[in-house]
Amino acid sequence: MTVINGYEQSDREQKLTILNLPSLEAAAKKIIPSGGFGYISGGSEDEWTLKQNTMAFNHVQIVPRALTDMEQPSTQTQAFGIDLKTPIMMAPAAAQGLAHARGEAATAEGMAQVGALMAQSTYSSTSIADTAAAGKGAPQFFQLYMSKDWDFNQSLLDEAVKAGAKAIILTVDATVDGYREADIINNFQFPIPMANLTKFSEGDGKGKGIMEIYAAAAQKISPADVRRITEYTNLPVIVKGIQSPEDALLAIGAGAQGIYVSNHGGRQLNGGPASFDVLHEIAQAVNGRVPIIFDSGVRRGSHVFKALANGADLVALARPIIYGLALGGAQGVASVVSHLNDELLIDMQLAGTKTIEDVKRAKLLR
Known part of the structure; x- marks a missing residue:
C-alpha cells in the first residue's frame, strides 16, 4: 500500500485470474478504503437506474447461428479512423488514484497492452500529459467537464491537443451532481489531488467534497459549446450523456462527430431509463452519420455483443476496469479487458459472427 x-x-x-467481471467488486471492496469505494461504486438516490443498466440487457436476446461455416472470430475494429484490437474501451472515469497509486497512468498502460482505447477524465488523478505518456503512443480521448471559466476549459483543451488526444469527449449530463448517498454517509472528500485542477486555475481538488467540485461546473451547455470546442481544437467532439434521439440530432447539427449514449453509470438522474433501453432508438435517429459509443451497466461479453448489435460502434465501461486496477494495476486492467474479449469471442462464434461488423448486423430478439 501507498499512503x-x-x-x-x-x-x-499482477495479472488476474478472473471468473467474471461482477466478482471483481467484492474483491476490490476489501482493499479500497470505504470512502473511495463508495465514490467509485455508488449510484444516485436508491440506485434504481444503476441496477436497471445491467438488467436491461435481458430485454433482448442474441439469436444463435450454427451452420455459418466460420471459425476464429476477431474483435479487431475501427472507429473514428483508429484501428483497434477490440471495441471495448475505458470510459472516462474520475479520480482513479482512489483505486491505485498510479491511477490513470496504470489504466492507460493496461489499455494499451490490449490494444483498447483509453479515455481520461478532467478530474483525473494524473495529468493529461502523464496519462498520455503512459500509453506510449496508444490512442486516447480526453473528456471535458466544462467549467464556468472558459480560460480553464482552454487550458485543458490545449494540454489535450499537445498530448496527442484523438478526440474530445464533452460530457453534458453532469451540470449538477446526482444525489449520491454513499458519499454523504462516508462524508467523502477527495483525499488525493486532481492533477488537472492542481496545474491550472481551480485549486488542487484535495479535501473537496463532490458538491464543491461540481459547483465550478457549467450548468448551461448548448449546441454552441459543441461548435466552440470543435473550432478551438480542430479535433472531433463526441457528446457524452445523450439519452434521447432529440439530443443526438441537436449534437450532430452542432458539428459533433460522435454520440456517446450513457446515463453516467446510474450516477446522475435516478429514475431515468437504462442506457441500453434508449440505445436502439438513438442509433436509428443517428442512422450511421457518426459513430456511437455506449456505456452503463456492461459486465459481460454478451452485453458488449448486444450493444454493438443494437447500434453502438464502441462499448465502454469503468467500474470493473477500476476494480481490476485496484487488484492488479496495469496488468489487472489488461486482465479485465482480456477476459471480456474472451467472453465476446465465444458469443461471436456461437452467433455466427466473424467480425465486429458482422456483430453490428446480428439479429436480436426484442
Missing part, C-alpha cells in the same frame, strides 16, 4: 494524506492506495501489479 497519501492518510488514504491507503493499492500498489499491486
